[in-house]
Amino acid sequence: MACGLQIGVQGGAHGSSLRIIDPPADEKFVVGKEEMVYADDAIIRAASARSLRLAGFAASSSAMSAPAGATPRSRQTSSRYERARRETVTEKQNRAAEELKNRRERKAFTAEKRRYLGREIExxxxxxxxxxxxxxxxxxxxxxxxxxxxxxxxxxPLVEEPIQEVDGSTQAAKERTTTDAGRYSARMHVGEAFVSEINLRG
Known part of the structure; x- marks a missing residue:
């Protein structure tokens, strides 16, 4: 898939346009009912990892997005690379556990009466x-x-198997994304799991 954005100049000959090209796949495939757990796992991990990284939890984001190795495609193998894969997994889990243990060091704030930890930039x-x-x-x-x-x-621990089977709270990452805006601020929520906001200050 390819995506292109052209931004036109006000009063110019050409307006702004967005073009998306999504060619058909070489082979059609169907996700069966018994495989839906893995489809949900991919959605939850992607949404959670993005939210964690934006909030400053880089190690937890890495372990969430690719729990079985260096990349999301990593899998257990019987080859000589298995030892290196296991060492990578252990290191990522240890870093994530340490980061979550010290999560109170992050910036704490409240949005719509809910408490969050993350980062603030001014x-x-x-x-x-x-x-x-x-x-x-x-x-x-x-x-x-x-x-x-x-x-x-x-x-x-940040496990390798489908995470929603271990921790039901991660389903919050699949909840609806909502936005609201005031005159000088705007906020985006992903359920109750994540929030981002911007404020224009005098």
């Missing part, structure tokens, strides 16, 4: 801008993962 604009009736001089961006989600994740 920066000054090169020059003030006017938004509505406010002069905006700085921007604050926050990314966070829910305390309950992190707590459940830290209660067991």
């Amino acid at each position: 920066f000054d604009l090169p020059a003030p801008i006017v938004v509505g009736k406010r002069v905006v001089r700085s921007v604050r961006v926050r990314y966070g993962v829910g305390l309950d989600f992190l707590g459940q994740l830290s209660n067991h």
